[in-house]
Amino acid sequence: MGVSLEATTEKLTQASQTGYYGKCVRISVIIPVRPGDTAAKALSALRAVEYPPEYLEILLAEGTNPSRQRNVAAAQAAGEIVYFLDNDSEADIDLFRFVARSFADPNVAVVGGPSEILGSDSLLQKCFGYVLGSFFAVANVRCRYKAVGRWPQRAGEQKLILCNLGVRAEVFRKEGGLDERIYPNEENEMLNRLDAKGYALVYNPRAVVRRPHRTSLGxxxxxxxxxxxxxxxxxxxxxxxxxxxxxxxxxxxxxxxxxxxxxxxxxxxxxxxxxxxxxxxxxxxxxxxxxxxxxxxxxxxxxxxxxxxxxxxxxxxxxxxxxxxxxxxxxxxEKVGAQSGGEATVRVLKRLGVGWE
Structure with missing residues (x-):
């Protein structure tokens, strides 16, 4: 399972420098929501991405345990890649083109990028984002909130964030997905587990989503x-x-x-x-x-x-x-199972092989 860091990095850099976007892969986008939420902002942004719509599947997972919602949706996903967004993640127009390019290397199991500041955020919200993008404040975790570097790079859990994260569906299912007892930080545990088993994790600074930051200091x-x-x-x-x-x-x-x-x-x-x-x-x-x-x-x-x-x-x-x-x-x-209220209902909003309605 082990893959050399040098080999993967060289392949990723060559793809970036040649402008190659990679062969289109079938991507199942999974968005966990609370009951009654429509994820309108995330869905609106997805309609605008420059990626063949027939290669996209959109699943809305409703419930109160995000880890379980993602796991249940991933079990039903038809794509080669399960891609996790939050209900307010606004995908950049080129998001999946850069994601597909990174997944062009068959050794890569995970690809993620930063969750950057929304232009409509208030000054205080933007300052939250600026600080989270500071090395002194959060060390390498800053890569989750700010594009760091030019080319895709091998990464650990510190650089990757669950609101903008893709995993090969086969790997996600084989390795047990997310630990449903953990929230937040559930992706950190999964990524540590995959990294320890030798899977290649990649951070692509150009695979961007944008999300609003918290609205108050409290x-x-x-x-x-x-x-x-x-x-x-x-x-x-x-x-x-x-x-x-x-x-x-x-x-x-x-x-x-x-x-x-x-x-x-x-x-x-x-x-x-x-x-x-x-x-x-x-x-x-x-x-x-x-x-x-x-x-x-x-x-x-x-x-x-x-x-x-x-x-x-x-x-x-x-x-x-x-x-x-x-x-x-x-x-x-643990006496009664994982987090309470763990039922998850999955709705397929868009299937593979068809365009947007």
């Missing part, structure tokens, strides 16, 4: 909290995929708490001066990251929000991880 902080908690839940269920890097925000939180305690306890100024060095380093790195955002976006306004938002990302993620460490939600749930 919702953004809660999103990061849930990501941190979900990461711990993933590690609890699959400890072999534990990565110490994800625990760094907890180290920052512990440092800041100890710093406040040191000041409150009247630590001598000479000692406190050295204790402040990590804080100054952090603030300097945050300032550099903010400057990079301002230069990249050619807009000074993100400077008003970015430093605060970077800190919010780190601390809310850390608190979420601590919450996950203190409480294991799966023990009780």
């Amino acid at each position: 919702r953004f902080v809660h999103q990061m909290f849930r990501y941190g908690r979900g990461r711990i839940h993933q590690f609890r269920l699959h400890p072999k995929f534990v990565n110490p890097v994800y625990f760094m925000p907890i180290g920052l939180l512990m440092y800041l708490v100890s710093l406040v305690a040191a000041v409150a306890l009247g630590t001598p100024r000479e000692v406190l001066r050295w204790y402040l060095v990590p804080l100054w380093v952090y603030l300097f790195a945050s300032a550099l990251s903010t400057a990079r955002i301002v230069l990249d976006e050619e807009d000074w306004r993100p400077a008003m929000f970015a430093p605060m938002l970077i800190l919010a990302v780190h601390l809310s993620y850390a608190v979420g991880m601590i919450a996950g460490l203190l409480h294991d939600p799966w023990t009780a749930r």
Whole structure:
């Protein structure tokens, strides 16, 4: 099953440089929705993509457990590729052309791209996206929110996001799909599992969707909290995929708490001066990251929000991880199965072999 990194990367780069879009593959697009949701924005964008419609199947999976919804829909999909979008994922016009190009290499099992900012987002929403696209804020996870690099590249779970992700249907079914006990972070576990088995995972920065970011600071902080908690839940269920890097925000939180305690306890100024060095380093790195955002976006306004938002990302993620460490939600749930409300109803909105109605 193992595929050399060099061989796959060379094939992907050659295809990109020659402008080859790849042989059209049959793609089953799967969109999980809550009961009553129509996924109107996602469907409207799909109608505009430049890809032969007879090679597209559209499935709407209705329910309250996204992992189960995706699994049930994937079991019914007729395409060679199952491609996961969210109900608000607006596919770029060239999305599937670039996806097909990456899947032209038969060794590639997974292809995904970034979920970028919507032009209609408010300034605050755009700042959420800018920060999530910052290396200092989220390291390589930034690739999920910003196109990084020019050509397709081998990737791990850090660079791939479930709202813009394609998997060979045969591989998805053979390897058990998504773990229905995990939400969010369910794709991280699956991608780690596939990567560990030697499947080639590819990040294509030109395979783009656009989604709106959270509409308020409170919702953004809660999103990061849930990501941190979900990461711990993933590690609890699959400890072999534990990565110490994800625990760094907890180290920052512990440092800041100890710093406040040191000041409150009247630590001598000479000692406190050295204790402040990590804080100054952090603030300097945050300032550099903010400057990079301002230069990249050619807009000074993100400077008003970015430093605060970077800190919010780190601390809310850390608190979420601590919450996950203190409480294991799966023990009780596993007695009655995976997440409650797990029924999924799949509707085929468009079949393969026909055009748009």
